[in-house]
Amino acid sequence: MxxxxxxxxxxxxxxxxxxxxxxxxxxxxxxxxxxxxxxxxxxxxxxxxxxxxxxxxxxxxxxxxxxxxxxxxxxxxxxAPDGELHPLARAMVDHDGFQCGYCTPGQVCSAVGMLAEAEAGWPSHATRDLTAATELDDAEIRERMSGNLCRCGAYPNIVAAIREVSR
Amino acid sequence: MRPFEYTRPARAAEAVAAVTADPGARYLAGGTNLVDHLKLGLTAPTALVDVRDALDDTVRTLADGGTSIGAGVPNSDLAAHPEIRRRYPVLSAALLAGASGQLRNMATTGGNLLQRTRCVYFQDVTTPCNKREPGSGCSALEGHGRDNAVLGASEFCVATHPSDMAVALCALDARVRVLGPDGERTIPVNGFHRLPGATPERDTVLSHGELVTAVELPPPVPGARSTYRKVRERASYAFALVSVAALVQVRDSQFVDARIAFGGLAHAPWRARRAEEVLRGRPVTEESFQVAADAELAEARTGRDNSYKVPLTVNTLASVLRELTEEDR
Incomplete structure (x- = not known):
């Protein structure tokens, strides 16, 4: 219909x-x-x-x-409206955060959304004190990005890229 | 996927009238479970009634000090809500243990409660399944059985309810507000989900047309400590093998009260009344933890692949109680 x-x-x-x-x-x-x-x-x-x-x-x-x-x-x-890479996409290139690249657009959108969530003070499963301010360490980044799989296994570099942009 | 009509009424009463009038109609909220099941061919509604405009999406404090959660509140917003984090941390923790960031942003409170109790065979239309096709048989009984229920299952169905949120709501003694063609009613969340019996096609006690409009939490129990523990095969984004939501009150190294609910063990979130009964008035000791956990699991029935769930559950509950009473021993 x-x-x-x-x-x-x-x-x-x-x-x-x-x-x-x-x-x-x-x-x-x-x-x-x-x-x-x-x-x-x-x-x-x-x-x-x-x-x-x-x-x-x-x-x-x-x-x-x-x-x-x-x-x-x-x-x-x-x-990247004018061909200028978003800082997160730039960091993915700089940190070699992909191999085949198929998951990358999803990783980039997810990371941008995730950083906004962390900025708003949302906790995650990796957050020890639910009432404290959020510190995006590697464990937090991994947990918050767990909905994005990378079958090439570029996870350490994806985390590094996100870590750089989060600071 | 079969063709369906799509409507999006502005008010809950209109939505209820639309679904009540059409046996083939289903409610749609976040869609994270329903859209997947449409694709898999598990359900073929003739009409979807989108309730996202019709549902309350606010968290409000009630006159008695409790909290009302609109059925349209997304899981992520509920988990991050300052009052929920401060007053009902077990609920925030349970929500954050479930699904992924993207799914929590889409899924609603009402939809989380109403996600299907399921197993891999329910989701595979090429296999018999009493839940999907009543009377066709249960493939999980003799098949891949690692996830099968160990409590309250029947010869007709051994699927488990996958929600984390609902487990915490059971430990919190939440109430589910429902609007139906004959008006409103309130259902205790302990009893909202059904055990399978001979009719596993029904996951909840709701009738066709009834719409979950809110979840109400009683005021927090003063002095209670709580936690949510989820055991799964990977660190994140997986269903529970077993999960535990627990609230305890301790005075003078004795349990005054305990409220415990399990996920991953049954067709419904499993309130551990026997373990609670054992703990009340008992000293805070390792022996008490063990006796309580053993009492709850005494009637567990296991198959070829899922016997691990019994010691896993006993050990997980003991560990949770140990953590919650660290200062009392």
Missing amino acids: DTTITLHVDGAEHTLTVDTRTTLLDALRDRLGVTSPKKGCDHGQCGSCTVLLGDRRILACLALAVAHDGARVTTAAGL
Whole structure:
């Protein structure tokens, strides 16, 4: 059943008609040609489809497009609007934070969302004192990024990249 | 995935009316469980009624000093809420032990409670499963059984409820507020989720059309210490093999009260009433921890692959009680 929706993606407004079954990820990739978010597992287990919905990191594969009419979506590509890399993406290059690169756009969006969460004082499973201020040490970064898998195993360098930007 | 209609009413009563009127309709909130299950073909609703505009998404203090959590509050916001962290740290800790940052940002309080009790066979439409297809049989009984329930299971289903949040809510004696076609009712969270019996297709006591609108917490127990411990196969982003939410009150090196709930052991979060009964009035000793844990697990039934859960649970509960009473021994 078709529905017409509007999405604001990486600063551009798109009006499109989608079947209600279409996920946000498929709408972005297949309908709008925004291929920065990747389809890994398509079941919410790998994080490669992570985008920012407003300022919050979410999984585009488990979001129905029809349920996000009017939403503002930022993908990793949108974090580098004029070809100038976002500091987090720059740090991923500097620290060799990837090999094949398939998970990288999701890692970058997730890390940007995660740093905003930490900035807002949100605790994590690695936080010992839930009422104290948040210090982003490596254990915190690893825990907060656990929803993003990297099958090349670039984790130590991903953590190093995020650590650099968090300071 | 079968075609479905999508609507997004502004008010809870409209949503309830829409789902009540259509046997094929389902509520949609964060979608983290439902959208996955649509893709897997486990459910084929003809209409989705999106309740994110209709649900309360605020955390409020109640007149009795308790707290009301709107069913639309995302898991991440609830875990980070200053009042929850300060007054109900076991709930924050449980939420933070579950899922991933992205999923917690999407998933709601009501949706977390209503995620399906499940096992790998429930999620695989090529295999028999009484929960998915009543009467077809249980593949987990003779199959991959490491995650199977050890308490309260039946010959029809051995799946476990995966929520961390719900385990903490059980230890906190939370109440679930529900709006249905005949008005509102309140259900104690201990009793909200069902054991499988002969009808494992039903995870909760809700009827079709009933909508969770809020979760209410009683005022914090003065002087109680609490914690949430989750044991799993990797450090993060995995379901519990066993988890424990515990609150204890101790005076003069004796347990005054204890409230204990387990995750990972049963079709529902498992309130450990027997262990609590054993602990009340007993001295804070290693022997008490052991006797309490053994009492709760006395009726555990294990299969080929999941017998490890019994000693794991006994040891985890003892360890949690040891941690909570460190200053009392």
